[in-house]
Amino acid sequence: MNSIELFTGAGGLALGTHQAGFRHRGLVEWDEDACDTLRKNASAKAVPGIEHWRIHHTDVRLLPFDMFGNGDIDLVAGGAPCQPFSLGGKHRAQDDSRNMFPEFARAVRELQPRAFILENVKGLLRTSFSDYFEYIKLQLTYPTVTKKHAEDWTEHRARLEKVHTRGRFPGVHYNVVSQLLNAANYGVPQLRERVFIVGFRADTGLEWSFPEPTHSEDALLWDKYITGAYWKRHGLRQRSSEKGVALSGVRMRDLEDGEPIKTKPWVTIRDAIADMPTPRADRESKEFSNHRLMPGAKVYPGHTGSPIDMPSKTLKAGVHGVPGGENMIAFEDGSVRYLTVREAARVQSFPDAWHFEGAWSEVMRQLGNAVPVGLAEVVAKSVAAKLEGAGAAPAHSETSFTRDD
CATH class of the missing domain: 3.40.50.150 (Vaccinia Virus protein VP39)
Structure with missing residues (x-):
């Protein structure tokens, strides 16, 4: 066609x-x-x-x-x-x-x-x-x-x-x-x-x-806090229902007592980048194109990054440069860093073979759009x-x- x-x-x-x-x-x-x-x-x-x-x-x-x-x-x-x-x-x-x-x-x-x-x-x-x-x-x-x-x-x-x-x-x-x-x-x-x-x-x-829809937040919460399958998949200790998830006791009972969840879990940032090496600022990865750390990520009011164990917030193109709050990963220890271009591409579900041309800010604009x-x-x-x-x-x-x- x-x-x-x-x-x-x-x-x-x-x-x-x-x-x-x-x-x-x-x-x-x-x-x-x-x-x-x-x-x-x-x-x-x-x-x-x-x-x-x-x-x-x-x-x-x-x-x-x-x-x-x-x-x-x-x-x-x-x-x-x-x-x-x-x-x-x-x-x-x-x-x-x-x-x-x-x-x-x-x-x-x-x-x-x-x-x-x-x-x-x-x-x-x-x-x-x-x-x-x-x-x-x-x-x-x-x-x-x-x-x-x-x-x-x-x-x-x-x-x-x-x-x-x-x-x-x-x-x-x-x-x-x-x-x-x-x-x-x-x-x-x-x-x-x-x-x-x-x-x-x-x-x-x-x-x-x-x-x-084929995926849902409820399915992700089930995998995290009822079966623990999410943490096992990543070789991590099972977490409790932390404040950031905002799970009330009523919500937990609804999940436990409700109908079987037919959808798959939401895909998280950790899921998306689990097989990638930690990026470095001094050189690009040999395995993945566009995978190089851009330093300087900071948290400020209204811009706190995307929790690694949730889907990313919406990547944005920005009017005056890269909008850091939406394009950062927020780790459990409170640290943050920018997504690399390759990680942002995975968040946008581009194949790894897809290479992006241009300066970092320009490429992130392409991805944000x-x-x-x-x-x-x-x-x-x-x-x-x-x-x-x-x-x-x-x-x-x-x-x-x-x-x-």
Whole structure:
């Protein structure tokens, strides 16, 4: 199945969709260091099958999407720049020049794929952005109902609402669903919440829902404080229910007396890096690329690091350098240190063969902006299975147009 990837960054979503079976016709990214990361890994064949990736280092607004084919693209995927909606950004939303949701909608309109996957930060769901979030989904539902030249987004949204409430539309349209997913609930060693918007072209007749979580905190607590399996796995003495876990007696009884837990335990930082050597500041590891200690990690109010026996806090890109509180490991003795690039890559579920290009702060920015590969793969595999089950479908013959009603 053919796909294109927009706003590729360091390749988190692209790797997930690739591993789900999609063949990328092109990957689009404007950041030079991220493009270097993609090119180097493609040329090194870091992951089987990516040596044919075609990386386009350009502003997506300048790109004619018909260059990727006409009518044979099965999936358009991308993580539009999150800074306009991020809790750590300037919150300018639709007024931010980095708002690329209209370009994603243009790709869907011009390529008319059988499905699309769009992801973004949790901040997109804030009350202050709710109207624009609904507007994004309406644009993707009816991508051929285009915005008029003199129309602002609220006027366009009102027109889309009229089309939607009418309940019938003869042109190309998509059945769109959205959900907030926590990467930790799908086996990623990080508490990272991302909004996914997924759509299937209506003429495919396909029904789809988001995959159910496979991992849980309750399962991790069971392994730690009831069976002790977690500590045994790491060759450590079993810990008690310490204050940091905040387990009440009621919670413990609920776990002991409740139904069997069907999910797997959350994956912790210790789980993720257990087989790696302790990093050194004077040289990089010979076994693992990008595994070198960056000194200088400090605790300060609101920035205390991620406990090693829990999934990491959300890795962040930072506006002014690396945000240390989110990108540190907090050990049981009270000490902290920065995650190395390789450890951060594992927290983002990148394969060890995936090498990152650029200075430390730039690479950590790439990682902080990335979609966890494991989470992307879970969603993409579910979409791929539905598309494969339906077989090839003819592309819709409609092209973009504007409706006045």
